[in-house]
Amino acid sequence: MTLPTLWDISPPVHAHAPVFPGDTPYTQEWVATLGPGCPVNVSALRLSPHVGAHADAPLHYDPEGAAIGAVSLAPFLGRCRVIHAINCGPLIEWRHIEHAVAGLPERVLVRTYERMPQHAWDGALSAYAPETVTRLADLGVRLIGIDTASIDPADSKTLDSHQVIRQRDMRVLENLVLDDVPxxxxxxxxxxxxLTQADASPVRAVLRALR
Known part of the structure; x- marks a missing residue:
């Protein structure tokens, strides 16, 4: 079987795309439509920047943190490793990923789902153990990603893994679709x-086969 050279790892964004309870879902309205007096369709969007695949800004978890438009793009572009920790339970512990940490690049994406739930909220999502994030940072990792809605448990009030990200000046991607990525x-x-004032931004995340 020939593997693809490009993997789209972004879930679809639409009115039924799941969001954290209380967050702003995606809605769209047409403010102009093609017709005799109008040459184009134009829409207006309303959504949380955490809908779909997205990058958190330091501002999301640090009151003095930078907005997403002010962070360097370098962590979001370059060599990365996809590691499987499927059905690992509530936290991705070091034992779930240690089989694949030799020679890590600066970016690590972890798959926890057999099939990511793209149309329903999962309150029992898997998240990173903060100790795992710390050890990845110690190995030079600058960005971590996950196929769930958060690197912390959905009911966390302390956001311990986000605090490690803050302390180590790392970046994060959430809501990735890694179902078919080896x-x-x-x-x-x-x-x-x-986005000059936003706490996060949607991304169109893709993986490309290394040449």
């Missing part, structure tokens, strides 16, 4: 929008 190394392309 373990291994790829080129990651997941650039956030230059």
């Amino acid at each position: 373990e291994g190394d790829y080129e990651l392309i997941a650039l956030p929008l230059k």
Whole structure:
């Protein structure tokens, strides 16, 4: 079987895309439509920047943190490793990923689902153990990603893994679709929008086979 050279790892964004309870779902309205007096369709969007695949800004978890439009793009572009920790339970512990940490690149994406629930909220999502994030940072990892809605448990009030990200100046991608991506190394392309005041940004995340 020939593997693809490009994997789209972004879930679809639409009115039924799941969001954290209380967050702003995606809605769209047409403010102009093609017709005799109008040459184009134009829509207006309303959504949380955490809908779909997205990059958190330091501002999301640090009151003094930078907005997403002010962070460097470098962590979101380059060699990465996809590691499988499928059905690992509530936390991704070091034992779940240690089989694949030799020679890690600066970006690590962890798959926890057999099939990511793209149309329903999962309150029992898997998250990173903060100790795992710390050990990845110690190995030079600059960005971590996950196929769930958060690197912390959905009911966490302390956001311990986000606090490690803050302390180590790392970046994060959430809500990735890694269902069909084999373990291994790829080129990651997941650039956030230059939103000058936002706590996060949607991304169109893709993986490209290494040449």
